[in-house]
Amino acid sequence: MPKQLLEVRNLKKYFPVKSGFLKKTTSFVKAVDNISFKIDKGETLGLVGESGCGKTTVGRSILRLIEPTSGEVFFNDESILIKNKQAMRSLRRDMQIIFQDPYSSLNPRMTVSEIVGEALVAHKLYKKGKEVKDKVAEIVEICGLARYHMNRYPHQFSGGQRQRIGIARALALNPTFIVADEPVSALDVSIQSQILNLMMDLQESMGLGYLFISHDLSVVKHISHKIGVMYLGSLVELADKNELYNNPIHPYTRALLSVIPIPDPTIKKKSIQISGEIPSNVNVPKGCKFHTRCPMAKEICRTKTPEFKDIGNNHFVACHFASQNQCPWQQMNDEENNKPV
Amino acid sequence: MSKLLSVENLKTHFFTDKGVVKAVDGVSFSVEPGKTLGIVGESGCGKSITSMSIMRLIDKPGRIVEGDIFFENKNLVNLNQKEMRKIRGNDISMIFQEPMTSLNPVFKIGKQITEVLMLHQRIDKNEANKKAIEMLELVGIPRADQVVLDYPHQLSGGMRQRVMIAMALACQPKILIADEPTTALDVTIQAQILELMNDLKKKMNTAVILITHDLGVIANMADDVIVMYSGQVVEDAPVKELYANPIHPYTRGLLNSVPNLAEDKKRLDSVEGSVPNPLYLPEGCNFYPRCKYACEKCKTMKPQLIEVKKGHKVSCLMADSFVQDSPLRQERMSDNA
Numbered sequence: 212m213p214k215q216l217l218e219v220r221n222l223k224k225y226f227p228v229k230s231g232f233l234k235k236t237t238s239f240v241k242a243v244d245n246i247s248f249k250i251d252k253g254e255t256l257g258l259v260g261e262s263g264c265g266k267t268t269v270g271r272s273i274l275r276l277i278e279p280t281s282g283e284v285f286f287n288d289e290s291i292l293i294k295n296k297q298a299m300r301s302l303r304r305d306m307q308i309i310f311q312d313p314y315s316s317l318n319p320r321m322t323v324s325e326i327v328g329e330a331l332v333a334h335k336l337y338k339k340g341k342e343v344k345d346k347v348a349e350i351v352e353i354c355g356l357a358r359y360h361m362n363r364y365p366h367q368f369s370g371g372q373r374q375r376i377g378i379a380r381a382l383a384l385n386p387t388f389i390v391a392d393e394p395v396s397a398l399d400v401s402i403q404s405q406i407l408n409l410m411m412d413l414q415e416s417m418g419l420g421y422l423f424i425s426h427d428l429s430v431v432k433h434i435s436h437k438i439g440v441m442y443l444g445s446l447v448e449l450a451d452k453n454e455l456y457n458n459p460i461h462p463y464t465r466a467l468l469s470v471i472p473i474p475d476p477t478i479k480k481k482s483i484q485i486s487g488e489i490p491s492n493v494n495v496p497k498g499c500k501f502h503t504r505c506p507m508a509k510e511i512c513r514t515k516t517p518e519f520k521d522i523g524n525n526h527f528v529a530c531h532f533a534s535q536n537q538c539p540w541q542q543m544n545d546e547e548n549n550k551p552v
Numbered sequence: 553m554s555k556l557l558s559v560e561n562l563k564t565h566f567f568t569d570k571g572v573v574k575a576v577d578g579v580s581f582s583v584e585p586g587k588t589l590g591i592v593g594e595s596g597c598g599k600s601i602t603s604m605s606i607m608r609l610i611d612k613p614g615r616i617v618e619g620d621i622f623f624e625n626k627n628l629v630n631l632n633q634k635e636m637r638k639i640r641g642n643d644i645s646m647i648f649q650e651p652m653t654s655l656n657p658v659f660k661i662g663k664q665i666t667e668v669l670m671l672h673q674r675i676d677k678n679e680a681n682k683k684a685i686e687m688l689e690l691v692g693i694p695r696a697d698q699v700v701l702d703y704p705h706q707l708s709g710g711m712r713q714r715v716m717i718a719m720a721l722a723c724q725p726k727i728l729i730a731d732e733p734t735t736a737l738d739v740t741i742q743a744q745i746l747e748l749m750n751d752l753k754k755k756m757n758t759a760v761i762l763i764t765h766d767l768g769v770i771a772n773m774a775d776d777v778i779v780m781y782s783g784q785v786v787e788d789a790p791v792k793e794l795y796a797n798p799i800h801p802y803t804r805g806l807l808n809s810v811p812n813l814a815e816d817k818k819r820l821d822s823v824e825g826s827v828p829n830p831l832y833l834p835e836g837c838n839f840y841p842r843c844k845y846a847c848e849k850c851k852t853m854k855p856q857l858i859e860v861k862k863g864h865k866v867s868c869l870m871a872d873s874f875v876q877d878s879p880l881r882q883e884r885m886s887d888n889a
Contacts, residue, residue: 402826473812474768482743484747
């Protein structure tokens, strides 16, 4: 049985909005609002959502790169939010992050071997000099770069190669968990697939757990085991990959899935257009956050916040009409099943 | 159908200190009225430079060194700036990728739209203002009469892109060039904008040149597609033909490397290596260093874009062996199965 690697309970991150002469806190941006999920060892949880929905804030709060407002994060059954700086530092050996932009996340004044080897020296795992060099060479080769690349600077590499350096840096300390924050969205499609393949190979050989953050649902489907869909700081749906794609329940998930252009001109799917745009996270709508754009919103959605609950099969949904019997969009569901695949 | 715009053997080169960058190197294609031509390719393949060349927006050190761009019996390459200005924004207009940076932040939305109208259509301010509100309503902006008084920063990304489209379509152009119009937007907003563009295309019979790297968007929007690689067209075909029978190894690599919602793949195919440095292009076929099927002659001979089937052009020396019953083609089919 796979063991639980990470558990997040009721995580919240509110950023204060200050205004006026005295810089009083007048309101909060609820970037992450009550999120809970679990990741097993060697498993990938994909986190999708539109820009501004709080995906990145979740990833950073877990690593305590920003301090969460409240909630709990358990890593290997240890609560990490109560740890002091020193304990946190040694814990970061096991938890690493890959950043979105391979152009700005590497120090232009450091060579590859310095970038990748920095953590090895900082954690005093290897002695400076030959030992570190050898270890770096090993990691760099795993990530598909050559030994002679080690003495080069980031600007001498292409985008895809830089992202490999970013991955090598994350892998240097032999972590068990990696937050991958949009690792392929800055890359071209032919390069994107190389990096995705690399990440999946590494997961297989090293048993890594990933929190894979992306706005691209096709990419997330490809790499993840479980997928969580976020809207305005909260999870609206969380389920196993196939369950989510074959049986999406939440109207937002359904709409998201329906608007992704499929690279096949013979498939003309009926897209569910949702009108309007994401509301600001300062004035979050009352009741269900999605009701302002939801095509099926009823009175109850405007007043009562739906619970995020299991409807069976480890499929969590936050919607008042989630139980399939009373699913008001069942009809739409049937219509869509008739589409040619 | 008659051709509205035809680009023939266009070459746009940049003369930098380090050498000549052949950003666009012998590109030919044509656009018909009311149709959408999709241009796909990875970053740096010359998609945007092609469109900028049509608009004659190439700045030093770049220059169109060769080729013709025919539009309504005129060769755009030979026009002077004054004549070109009459066409730009009037007959041919453009939507840029970044709705954030392509609007002027210090002018109100209304002013920016009426500017185009007053310049090209010789109408007075009041009329132009009315027309601007009309255009904003057409592109689905609520309370258009107030939005004209807003500044760009007061609008969201999707709204700004709608304003850009309104501005581009204000003079009812015959050709609309959309350079990655939805790349900076979220998927739900992307769907709204694409549907809007399709509607407007039908209403106004505008020809659209859609530039994007997203193969999904192309599949849904385009009638014909050209695939570019390192400044050259490697494949040119109607959209259904291209997705059903891609011939060039690069096109096939691209199509196979995209994760697809409709099917499950254990592993993605990828095109190994990366795009060659435009300063040092390979001697033969630009794609041969990354090509699985490259042979000796690919290293020395430049392939030409030739028609291998009706309406389907490919620039590959090995194209014959990929068409129909070749073993390589069957291998691909079995890979997908």
